[in-house]
Amino acid sequence: MRILLPAIAALAIAVPAAAQQARPAPILTTPEAKDVWTHAEPEGARVTHVDLDLDVDFATKTLSGRALLDVLVARGTERITLDIDDLDILEITDARHRPLHYFVGPSDKELGSALTITLPGDNNRIAIRYKTRPGASALQWLSPELTAGKKQPYLFSQGQPINNRSWIPTQDSPGIRQTWSATLTVPDGFVAVMSGARLDGAKGTLVPHRKRRFRFRMDKPVPPYLIALAVGDLAFKATGKRSGVWSEPSMLDAAAYEVGDVEKMIDAAEALYGPYRWGRYDMLVLPPSFPFGGMENPTLTFLTPTIITGDRSNTDVVAHELAHSWSGNLVTNATWSDSWLNEGFTTYFENRIMEAVYGPERAAMYADLDWDGLNRDIAEAGGQSAPTTRLHGDPGTTAGQLDYFKGSTLLRTIERAVGRTRFDAYLRSYFDRHAFQPQTTAGFLADIRTNLIKGDAALEAKLQLDRWAYQPGLPENAVHVESATLAKVDAQLAAVKAGGPVAAVDPKGWATQQWLRFLNGLPRQQTPARLKELDDTLGLSGSTNAYVRSAWAELAIANRYDPALTSIGVFVTSVGRGLLIRPIYEGLMQQGDWGKPIAKRFFEEARTTYHPVTAAQIAKIVGPE
Template identity: 35%
Template sequence: MAPIDPHSFTDSTHPLTTDISLTLYFNFSTSTITSSAVLTLASPHTGDLVLDTRNLTITLVIDPITNTHIPFHLNPVADPIKGQPLTVSLTNNSKILIGFVTSVSSSALQWLNPPQTFNKKYPFVYTQCQAIHARAIFPCQDTPTSRVRYNAKLNIPHQLSAVMSARHVERRGPVSGEAGLSCDESLWCGEGRIVEEFVMEQPIPPYLFAFAVGEIGCREVGPRTRVYAEAVGSVLDAAAKEFAGTEEMIRVGERLFGEYDWERFDLLVLPPSFPYGGMENPRMVFLTPTVIKGDATGAQVVAHELAHSWTGNLITNKTNDHFWLNEGFTTYAERRIVEAVQGEEIAALNIGIGWKGLVDTVERFKDNIEFTKLLTNQEGVDPDDIYSEIPYEKGFQFLWRIERQIGRAAFDEFVKKYIAAFKFQSIDTQTFLEFLRANVPGIENDIDLKTWTEGTGIPPDAMEPVSNIYTKIVSLAHEFKQGRMPSEEEVANWHGQQWELYLENLPKSVEALQVTALDQRYRLSESKDYEVKVAFLQLAIRSRCNEYYNVVEKTLKEVGRMKYLRPLYTALVQGKEEEKIFAQRVFAETRETYHPIAQGVVESIFSKHL
């Protein structure tokens, strides 16, 4: 057996799945989904076929063409990272129907009771399949090497609505008995339920499979974009205002990277427990509510997810060893979009914040230096445990270095050619480097490509941004240790990003009185921008400003975004014994409100430091 991916049981000699047809019956009372999936293989296969699963109960496997049972074996022992292999024994089969039920502890699903939602009236469930969690929803070859088309029928209570990373076909119901349904559907529909049908016609990697079910409303914000959220007017209205410029960003992206191939670019603002800033699911991007800042700067997260429409969704890393191909390219593309829409100074601020993040992340991995490489070896490693800014910011720096070498115009042409050459494919770092050498002859003589992709740390030809505003803010931050606080005149035009850059560049630890004085003047602990608030709270924790622990606790209990949980919990458990006890208490009280992925990240922080 030759695994195709260090995070999958998929065998490289077996045919890949091309299409999946799903029926999903949502049971909110048990937090489970009773399902069936028809997998279509690229070619008929005889012999064992191994699929990825995690915490699924398999009820049957049959040939849907002959309606005969297919022998199968679900390994009772789960690999701690990959889950349980499901082996089906085929005889010239090209289609497989699998019946299964998800687990209440599915790592890909978060079920929210009504009190955990904005409107507190109906339950809510949503997915997060990246990096290797699609297998916790349905059996599949859960590797980005595999690209599949799918259709899905979601059976849900009639009071709720569903959205997916797919084209919505129709909503049938509410139904009683067989009304409005086919014979097959009437078997799994009861009174008071409806069926929402979707289809994804372009081949996508499994980690981009996504849905959400709840009390969901929407607002139109552009010819290709609706904003969705729980049906609460203030959330929807604020999101529609924040993302009003989305169509302009799409048009900029098309000018830079080629035609937008996904028809629609809709946005779903999820409940606060969503563990990421955004997830680039095609046609339906998922967003944390923390990106709604009231000044349109949250649209920069949207710019990143939009950029994935070309770099990540169209061209995908073959395995997570090559994750930088997704995120480094997307960070570069995001900043080009932001520069075109919001100007060079804002783009420079983004690069500066990213540079500081890169420096700090290299320090974080000083005892595990392998993961400061772009091309990693993740055999035996959970990708969630090593998720960091390295693939984003070091990947960006690599591409920015190439741009500086050959000039922006030439690099723009290269990127367009690259996207056109590999769209709807999954590739590795070697393929990218070969394409680079072929299209930019002699580039290896000017840039050490091996050092950039296989070397640890930050290469010597990486570069901080150069801009007046960036230099001024960093200089002010360095003066803080000498007791000089920025004047009100100096910060008069600052918004969230300027404050974030300033706080990120302050000394790691300063006198508690200085921290308190800074907050008394500028109210940073009260900021509505979580980037600013969390950066300030990290400084307060490190400086032993105990009076802010109530704000730390409130923050940890109201958001589930890992970008905020990771640094706050880490700062606490690296402190004194009382701070460690405080962190453990807050997590114990809040754990069930976090997404399973976020729960695992916090637990790994505790296991390392406690």
């Protein structure tokens, strides 16, 4: 039967057992919680559970099947609006298989289309038969040549922020949390993984027509962008009692070694901010085209292979995605205007995990580099008064990684002002109070004033919270953590900048962070002879560290250094991580007649190897063909 409420915000409502939850997750109805990136109208009717039954077809590069939605309906509401993007809708029925009237609105290039469905009069379930299209923005279908094994194709999804509407017809907004379940049917010989509990063994169940079935369930309400899948030639290796790593077999041992400290990280995170509430913490190391460093999909973090450098110097990415299990997955920004509530909190939390596992100095290295990144983002945005340097703003418009860097610096500044013990106690209680709920900047500020500041006028004035959240630039009370390790790099950098020989630099044992401090600290204007000396002495063009290759490419491009182009071309056609390749394309385009043709040529060669998210970003940078 339909669930009728006087107001949709009422929470203590039972839903069918299929929804796998005792009560629907709350939504926020305050003005600042209005999500402009969804067609949904959740105050009237909203999705509480999604059950997927999909067939994976590598030949046609499509998913096809059925989505069964449980819906919570306010009294007087007669329709529900979902988000879809280039889905072929074949049929929509109620739980008794009776057709329902529906309408697909015009397509918006950013938001996709609104799918409006007339609700059934006597139940709260909707069945949608549909099929994706080969160009679905969340899905990347890789040919065997683009995988490590070179034998089988590969599929993975990337939903954040609003791409999952290209393969799941639902209300695709972070403030509309949903439980979910799924059945994936794949060709025999493939393994499917998803961001939920596995209900079958590692190899699934053999079914007719030489296929295998894999079933999954997420019984905790999550924002829909966290529903994720991958299908390929995958193997698993445990890294601890509740953790392990999936990857293609040829890279499994290297991946397992690189993330081998994850159990220590989980213990450290729990000691800081309370129990890990998601069961297992597994990881999936994807092919190089994965567009991000990591993606915090619950129970199954997706990771870029670029973190595998053999020295665990990039395990901050693992710590970051683990921290999202609290900030982002447990307490989620209600809209993308407040993404700093996910990323800023997580960057701060990540640093605390790194300190607990590896010591204060290693954590200081990361924090010091983040400070560099923050000031670089502010400068590139246009300075302290640039609107895009606000934490709360229009969705998707903050400068660079400002959500990460300015957000974490705010929290570090609060910690310094009130003391670590007091701040940790507050954060732990914050995660408990708002578990499995959406949050806004206004909501966080109200919470911290009630539960930490508690009317202390002097502390309120010292923190300047409203200025941090709503005004551009970096307030003068910002805390800068300085690293002694990077200070030693700075000394060698200063000698080189003064004209000293590059041979005097001793990079033996340098971690990624030290390399980045050195390379990013070099003056942008260099002579060809000096660039040759840097490359020949330090082996930059041949480095196996993707971060080093990216930083070197930026410097070479700034000086139109032709000898580096072959190496740069190989790099951008073999790595799809946006953080590492976007600056290369941006640098080339800034070099006018010299760089623009090179950028377009590189992109033409690499485009089919990039995830649709990355391809769209680079297309905006290089412009029309």
